[in-house]
Amino acid sequence: MQPETRDQSMPDPAVPAPAVPVPTAPAAGGPEPGAADPVPVQVVGGALVDSLARPSRLLVARRTSPPAFAGMWEFPGGKVEPGEEPRAALVRELREELGIEARLGSEVPGPLEQGWPLNERAAMRVWLAEVEDGEPAPLEDHDELRWLALDADSLASVPWIPADFPIVEALRRHVAG
Secondary structure, eight states: OOOOOOOTTSOOTTSOOOOOOOOOOOOTTOOOTTOOOOOOEEEEEEEEESOSSSOOEEEEEEEOOSTTTTTOEEOOEEEOOTTOOHHHHHHHHHHHHHSOEEEEEEEEOOSBTTBEEOSSSEEEEEEEEEEEESOOOOOSSEEEEEEEESSHHHHTTSOBOGGGHHHHHHHHHHHHO
């Protein structure tokens, strides 16, 4: 009996077909079809700890919006403005969101050059930071701040924005040495 041969030009029905992007109309103000992908959005976040020398607690912030993330916890921070250095952007964001001056420590390295992927368009670089002046308060984008011990149980006690959870795990390993 001869082995069964299959016409190689026909797809194998046992192998799923690759996903093919379906063209869609651009959003209002979005790029025209065929335009290059927009520049990725660079975001910065502060892993605000009680001490850069001996971190034992992390300050986390609860989001108020958008609705999909309201009530979830995250690292405070925000977008880097055009022409702004990421570290300077983080200091600015912590001032705007929490009303503090912060001293930055080491970066929590992410898997990409741009840091940690947040979605298909944005990535976040995260630095350890400590309060240099002021008392943290939820001034923008958040309704509550909370200090958590830097242990697995404490860090798992709040619902994190899904994209931040891998960063939380990496932070815990980073501060452990």
